[in-house]
Amino acid sequence: MKRKYLYTLLAPVLMFFYGCEDSLNTAPEGDEITQGTKEEVYANDPAKAKASVNSIFAQFTQYAPNYTALGDVTRHNDFGYPSVMMFTDANGEDMVMEVIGYNWANSSLDFSDREFDSNEAQIVWNDMYSIIYNCNSVIGSIDEETEETPSQFYLAQGLAVRAFSYWNLAQLYQFNYKGNEAKPCVPIVTHLNANEVALAGAPRATVQEVYNLMLADINSAIALLSDAEEAEEPVVRDDKRYVSLAVAYGLRARINLTMHNYAEAAADAQSAIDASDATPGTMEDVGKPSFMSVNESNWMWGIIINETDGVVTSGIVNWISHLGSLNWGYCNYNGGRQISKKLFNTIPDTDIRKGWFLDENGESANLNAAQAAQMVEVGYRPYTHVKFAPYNNEVATTTNSNDVPLMRIEEMYLIKAEALAMSGGDGKGALETFVKSYRDPSYVCNASSPEGIQEEVYHQRRVELWGEGMNWFDIMRLNKGVDRRGAGFINASVIFNIPSNSDILLWRISEPEIEANPLIGHGDNNPAAPAPEPVADID
Incomplete structure (x- = not known):
């Protein structure tokens, strides 16, 4: 059975590297085209590289992309990366909802999504690795030493989004980076080992190894985008679906914040602010329903x-x-x-x-x-x-x-404030200046210690980024639990007080992946945790 299903998720990789969809693998007369020739084609015809890059961003949102994987059934919570945003927000304590038939987040609300045979477990795994596979196609098709400005820009897209994808996965399948560096995380699949993985599978890499890849990817992306955007004939993005230099700095700020590299995170957040043409939404801008379009001035990156x-x-x-x-x-x-x-x-x-x-x-x-x-x-x-x-x-x-928000400039100001506080800088001043200027003219930060300011920034992030699929990553990086008491949840069955070290917080690798990948057995998966026990609510 394993050979039949062996790493079926690698089908997109094989299709891009060896299939007809790419149209670059065989010449008209049927001769095989080498990887070097493929790189030359991309360099000579940037439109082909752009088409491959566009396939990355097309993967971010699709109608029922897991239809076949889920047994030829259309699940109405299956629509790409925003599904991951919806699941993780429902896992937390700040988004209240009812357990009801029309709620497609019920499984995340009661944590039954942590069962390794759940639909959600497949959706999260498949969606993130499908994006990675499309990134690998782009990265593997462009010479990493290219001096062609358009190629630099397109290569940077693949590298930056691959870093973003692994940043998501690392925090879903293992506890926060600090103190868990040697623990198993997720398999690393790149353009270099994709063929080997398709044939023999891949083990879970350590947290450290996954973060090493993230940093290598985002560092390269920043260098490439700097060259592309500052060239004599610069190449910049057509719209906000693409990663700009500012967005790449923002992604590295997120990674460094997650790693508790606070000085680096503060510097990256400032670099993102400096490089971006986005400006925080004013009180007039956000004093009405908004957050609907990438054209809003405070959006840095989004799904169009x-x-x-x-x-x-x-x-x-x-x-x-x-x-x-x-x-x-x-x-x-x-x-x-x-x-x-x-x-x-x-x-x-x-x-x-x-x-x-x-x-x-x-x-x-x-x-x-x-x-x-x-x-x-x-x-x-x-x-x-x-x-x-x-x-x-x-x-x-x-x-x-x-449109769906992936990064707003306000997040960079909040990262900067937290990271400054935790690295000896004036985080309190940075936080007060931001909130007073753009959200609450009467705001005063009463915290004085670095940890107190960090906690206050966490509070500001919970409010500012509510509903944008970010809160779960704060819960994990800050070792928070999930305490729903007093939040107003309708159903007593989902009022939980889950401690920060509970195994139920970790996603489990999906059953089809366990069955298909010979290098990950059932014993290699995250522990099966019992469903959380409801607790008495408080006013």
Whole structure:
């Protein structure tokens, strides 16, 4: 059976390296084209390299990409990387939702997604490695020493997104970097070993090995993008689906922050700010439902969704269908998504972000009359978010073509503040300046110790990045548990207080991968943990 299914996820790699889709592997007369010739073709015709790069970003969001893997069944929570964002937000404590038939995040809400034969386990694994495989196709097709400016730019795309993908995987399948460097993480599959892996499988690499690859990739990407963007005839991205130099610095800032390399993270966050043309959303900008389009001034990087994309024409199999309050979709029928009322109550009334959520009376000063009427008509409960605008700001629209945020400039200011505090700098001053300028003119940071300022930044991140698929990574890197007491969860069955070292926090490698990969057996997987036990709620 193993030979039949052996590392079936490598099919995309083989298709790109050896199949007809790439159209660069055989000459018209049938002769084999060498890798060197392939690199020459890319150098002479950058459009071919661009097409391969575009396949990376196309992989970020697709309609039911795991249809076959899930038994020829369309799962309505299967739409690419935003599925990972939805699952991880549901795992935490800050996004409240009801266990109900129309909620496609139920398995993440009760942690049954941690069963290695769950649909979610396959979706997460398949989606992240599919992106990696497309990155490997691009990286393996361009000479790493290229001096062709367009080739430098396209090679950097593959390297940066591969680093981003492994950064995600490392924090899903193992505890935080610091102190766990020698523990098993995930298999490393690159353009150099893809063929070997397809034939013989790959073991779990250590956390250190995975982070070494991440850093090597993102360092190379930064160097390449610096050369490409500063060349005599510069090559820059066409739109925000691509990684710019600023985004690459931002990715390295994330990696260094996760590794607790605080001085480096602060420097990278500042470099990202300096290199970016993005500016933080003003209080006027974010004092109304927004976060809908990459064209907003504070977006650095995002998934661009077109009206003709399958996730949109499906109507409901898309990220904003499950998340949005002001558009039509699953949220109209499952009670929507609320902020933890415990977290909401820590937001000062002077903070513009308090209006991102309905208050205890079901009201928000950020809404116009039509938006407020929509919230009443659907019957949303208190604390439901109104952060994300509907497509084209059309209330109750059935065209769910919202772009998906992957990085905003505000995150860089928060990384800078935390990292400065933890490396001996003025993190408190940096945090106060940012929050006062853009969110709450009355803000004062009362913390004085580095750890206290770090905790305050964590609080600010929980509010600022709510719903953007980032909170789980903070939980893991800061060794937080998941305490849902007092958050307002509807169902007593999902009120948990999970300690930071609980095995249930780790995702398990999916069963098909275990069966297919001869170098990872059942004993190599993360431990099977019992479902969390519900605890008594508190007011």
